Amino acid sequence: LREVGYYLLRGPVSPAQGLVINATKDATAVFANVQTLEGDNPLAQAVKVRRDLEAIVKSTSAKTGITFHLAGDAIQDTTFEEYAQRDIKTLFPLFVGAVVIILLFWYRQVAGVLIPVGLVMLAVANTMGISSLLGAKLNNMTVAVPQVVLACCVGDLNHVFNGYLDHLRHGESKQEAIINTMVFEFVPCFWTASTTALGFFAMIYGTTILPIATFGWMGGIGAMAAWLGTFTVMPCILSLLPTPKAVHQKHEEKPNSFAARMDARLVRLNRYVNRTSGAIIFMAAVVTGIAVYGLTKVSFDTNSIEMFAEDAPFRVASRFAEDNIAGPFGITVLVDTGQKGGIRQTKYLESMAKLKEKLESDPDVTSAVDLSDIMKSMNRVMNQDMEENYRVPDSDARASSYYNAYTFSLPAGQELTNRVSADESSALIDARLRNHAAGWIINWGTDLKAWAEKNTPDLKVSITAKSWLYSHMLTSMSQNFFQDVGQAVVSISITLFILARNIRLGILAMIVNLLPLFITVGFTSLIGKTLDISILISCSVAMGIVVDDTIHYIAKYKRLREQDDMTHEQASEFLAQEHSKASIATTLVLVGGFLMFVFTDYQINRNFGLTTAVMLTIGAAFDLLILPASLKIWGGKATKQGKRKLDPSEVPIEKVAGS
Numbered sequence: 001l002r003e004v005g006y007y008l009l010r011g012p013v014s015p016a017q018g019l020v021i022n023a024t025k026d027a028t029a030v031f032a033n034v035q036t037l038e039g040d041n042p043l044a045q046a047v048k049v050r051r052d053l054e055a056i057v058k059s060t061s062a063k064t065g066i067t068f069h070l071a072g073d074a075i076q077d078t079t080f081e082e083y084a085q086r087d088i089k090t091l092f093p094l095f096v097g098a099v100v101i102i103l104l105f106w107y108r109q110v111a112g113v114l115i116p117v118g119l120v121m122l123a124v125a126n127t128m129g130i131s132s133l134l135g136a137k138l139n140n141m142t143v144a145v146p147q148v149v150l151a152c153c154v155g156d157l158n159h160v161f162n163g164y165l166d167h168l169r170h171g172e173s174k175q176e177a178i179i180n181t182m183v184f185e186f187v188p189c190f191w192t193a194s195t196t197a198l199g200f201f202a203m204i205y206g207t208t209i210l211p212i213a214t215f216g217w218m219g220g221i222g223a224m225a226a227w228l229g230t231f232t233v234m235p236c237i238l239s240l241l242p243t244p245k246a247v248h249q250k251h252e253e254k255p256n257s258f259a260a261r262m263d264a265r266l267v268r269l270n271r272y273v274n275r276t277s278g279a280i281i282f283m284a285a286v287v288t289g290i291a292v293y294g295l296t297k298v299s300f301d302t303n304s305i306e307m308f309a310e311d312a313p314f315r316v317a318s319r320f321a322e323d324n325i326a327g328p329f330g331i332t333v334l335v336d337t338g339q340k341g342g343i344r345q346t347k348y349l350e351s352m353a354k355l356k357e358k359l360e361s362d363p364d365v366t367s368a369v370d371l372s373d374i375m376k377s378m379n380r381v382m383n384q385d386m387e388e389n390y391r392v393p394d395s396d397a398r399a400s401s402y403y404n405a406y407t408f409s410l411p412a413g414q415e416l417t418n419r420v421s422a423d424e425s426s427a428l429i430d431a432r433l434r435n436h437a438a439g440w441i442i443n444w445g446t447d448l449k450a451w452a453e454k455n456t457p458d459l460k461v462s463i464t465a466k467s468w469l470y471s472h473m474l475t476s477m478s479q480n481f482f483q484d485v486g487q488a489v490v491s492i493s494i495t496l497f498i499l500a501r502n503i504r505l506g507i508l509a510m511i512v513n514l515l516p517l518f519i520t521v522g523f524t525s526l527i528g529k530t531l532d533i534s535i536l537i538s539c540s541v542a543m544g545i546v547v548d549d550t551i552h553y554i555a556k557y558k559r560l561r562e563q564d565d566m567t568h569e570q571a572s573e574f575l576a577q578e579h580s581k582a583s584i585a586t587t588l589v590l591v592g593g594f595l596m597f598v599f600t601d602y603q604i605n606r607n608f609g610l611t612t613a614v615m616l617t618i619g620a621a622f623d624l625l626i627l628p629a630s631l632k633i634w635g636g637k638a639t640k641q642g643k644r645k646l647d648p649s650e651v652p653i654e655k656v657a658g659s
Helices: 002-010 042-064 073-107 111-133 142-169 174-205 210-240 258-275 277-295 313-324 346-360 371-381 396-409 438-455 466-479 481-500 503-526 533-562 568-578 580-599 603-634
Strands: 329-336 365-369 426-433 460-464
Touching (some): 073 313, 111 142, 111 210, 142 174, 142 210, 174 210, 174 481, 258 277, 258 580, 277 603, 329 346, 329 438, 346 365, 346 438, 371 396, 460 466, 481 533, 503 603, 533 580, 533 603, 568 580
């Protein structure tokens, strides 16, 4: 490298300093373009190229001891694919494993595990099968769909199965328990599936990015498939299985049994909430105020290289390239002279050279190569190879002559067709940028175009490259974040108003569902974290799931108050025993499942799992504390003013079920 370094740095092709060979001459690079022909599958082609290269460098490294690193767009694309395939094989089994363990702990019986898990598998199979028939492709976004469908499915299944057990505990026969459970849970579960599906379908209209839109409609299909399985397949399974042996009627339960202890704790918690509802609302308002302040400081950005684990080969290679050769981000600056043959004219070459000098003066640009480099080198070679002649030719005739001499001297197939347009009106400047997040790259490109308009007005400058496109994609998603959430809020709010048939209850329900999202995003911003694409997905998913428990609570609370003539205290205490257990079980299952995402090396999926788990935990706390406290203050009065003060344990479940 030291021997050839001098010639490389003075060759007529391009200055190689920092691009082909580093300053210390102990590292070099080979640049290759992967050309995709019409009809080719770009990803499949990139995978084949990567495998061939890995075989070559492995063999060469073994023979020579040289260390090779593979980086670039094709390697990044195949790394995304590799992570997607790995995650689909590991995350879903881990998610299901967490669900099984938590359900077994909660219900203490095999049926409480097999029925939900079996129906979840059916819903996932239906969703993925239908999506495949509709043309959905597996990528780093859609790889999370099975876990999301599981989350949508397990919530309703928990409410139905827990309700079924409660009916049995109240002395009903198996057939009566099944019928009353289905009657009581049908409407709430339908609305939960509908609002969840609306949350996902809102992603279709809120983005122009195909993987995000695909994730949205696949999630929406999964939510409705889960509801359909719950009310068609589950009753059949329950009727075929024997009555669970572990179920005791309420008067036969041991005081220290798990169910009895859970009931007692939830009742005590509910009475505490009713006594201190004002203080609870005040504290919630304070926390919300802090979170809203954090929302004003929100910063969205994503770094496409740092999406991968620190030790991921692609990230290691990109870091090595930035430290030793050139920045990992390739940016192509397209300069258009507006004239046929314009690149042969000196004035345009001078402007190109000026633009290139601007790029080279930027500390975040590690290298820049353009046609003016070739013309300067040719001018030096044709003028006694003297360094002072390394400049743009002084006339159009010489520039055209040198251009012809250079192109005619190239071997067949190595012409400048990948750098110069066919009519020679435009050319490319290839620049390499240091590792930065998407927002920085967009600002950099915007500033460069503004500089070019002022300083090289004879050139029309535009920017292209996969990293540029990707940065625009991520920035667009960030800018549309509040719009997407707003669309979901409007859709879900309309659904809640229809369900509650009461504007006040609908507003309360919507606030309780939005606050967990705002608190998570706001406090994440306050601790100085930059939010990435994962937070956008988490908000859509969490909103659809958090609203489920709220809908169940509101629907049952409204029925108890208006049809069963209960006071707020009676209704909330009854729901503390008959609803909150299913809500807690659902939260434990989903939080445990989403925490399994920490085992992925793909940073976006890891952040998605952690953020969603936090949102669901806060949502459960709001359903247990804030929602009952809000209803205590603003929930209105019973239709018949609570004629009889019923103890919740005395309320006949068949009356509540409407039978």
